[in-house]
Amino acid sequence: MHDLNEVLRQGHKFDEELARRHHAGLPSTFLSRTGERKAALAQLQAHQAERNQLAAAIGTAKRQGIDTATFEAQGIALRQTVDQLTERVGAIDAELHEILASLPNSLDHEVPPGLNEASNVEKSHSGQIKNFAFPPREHFELGEALGLMDFTTAGKIAGARFTVLRGDLARLERALGQFMIDLHTSKHGYTEIAPPLLVNDATLFGTAQLPKFAEDLFKTTDGRWLIPTAEVPLTNLVSGEIIDVAKLPLRFTALTPSFRSEAGSAGRDTRGMLRQHQFWKVELVSITTPDASADEHERMTICAETVLKELDLPYRRMLLCAGDTGFAAAKTYDLEVWLPGQGTYREISSCSNCHAFQARRMNARYRPAQTGAKPEKPAFVHTLNGSGVAVGRALIAVLENYQNQDSVGFRNQSGH
């Protein structure tokens, strides 16, 4: 969410910013409506001041036993005016808030132009792509051949886009998740969190899944929502807070399931467990000051990359272009892992710096270090999130990259 005063201050520059995202820009009435609001608010406050004075005068008069009937008649008239103005200001506020809440974040100046993923820029790559002496198979072929990955039974008990894993494959998925979260807590300084997997409207508004992306989510019968990523509860841990600057950065991680309706992706990746309604993911979230967030973004991406390096999986780091960068993000790196079965790179992690965009929606602030006589004003934190990494996709990558002619052989330090 953008700050109204900042939007007004930037004027045309703000529309140019939105244009980088191929967004139409602010509605033509926006400026005039803010003007109306300002005028109505000034009037409202003047009348409220009058009302407060009148009420105080009536109180004094009553104590002195003076008749207050004419004062009270004035008060009734005043109340009608105040009510009308309150309604008018409230209506304009709601309108402006709705517009502001629907605008995507401004992009970092480093984000390259482009409409879609074709314009993303490779920043680095790592690991050796194996030459197989046989045509490498896709993960679902391997999994089904092993008898440990079962889409038929999953379809029977849940439907499409679910998987039943059995035996060693169920265990391997669990081991991968545990390995990742242990790495981030013991080596990378993240605090493990076990968050709620169901959250309320305000929480999803805070990280900007609501109001625009409700169709991507599952809603419960009591009005809550299943989290589409642990980014949602982890980032909202600091919603409404004013954090002492000495406590920053805060680094949180969690191993949780993620639930996505995949409403817009009918027909895409329908085979296998690449795109599921439910998948495990290790999430990384950092809360920092504005001056530290760019470095934190690099650090976080390296933390995610370390997972792939430890698993010895080939991957590349992509800087997303303007058209591919998500609604809340100012700048995003995707990590794409090599899948020999598909013969292509696929996203396995996405690390974003959201600047103050989510912080403003959540009202999450920090108190800067005091320099003068008075305490500094609270300022919005910067929030960052990244997958470290998607466990289901890591399982796929391990299967495909470690396959042999007639089996799968994989072993890492954790002994699996």
Next chain:
RNA sequence: GGAUGGGUGGCCGAGCGGUUUAAGGCAGCGGUCUUGAAAACCGCCGUACGUGAAAGCGUACCGUGAGUUCGAAUCUCACCCCAUCCGCCA
């Protein structure tokens, strides 16, 4: 799900229709005193918006939202959350 009691500034806590501009305390900041510190004393000490060069002035906010009233932290209703007990439950 039922019953009862609660939600007030960074924290504790008073206030239950009009001198509340939210008492008092703790913590924090500035100062006096001191070689320095502590103690004591004095002052400052929430957030947002509007206005102003600034000091300041104004408005809103006492869990959230509606309502009653000339006037609401205070009264009414609904909801949310917390505590305790009962019921149910992994």
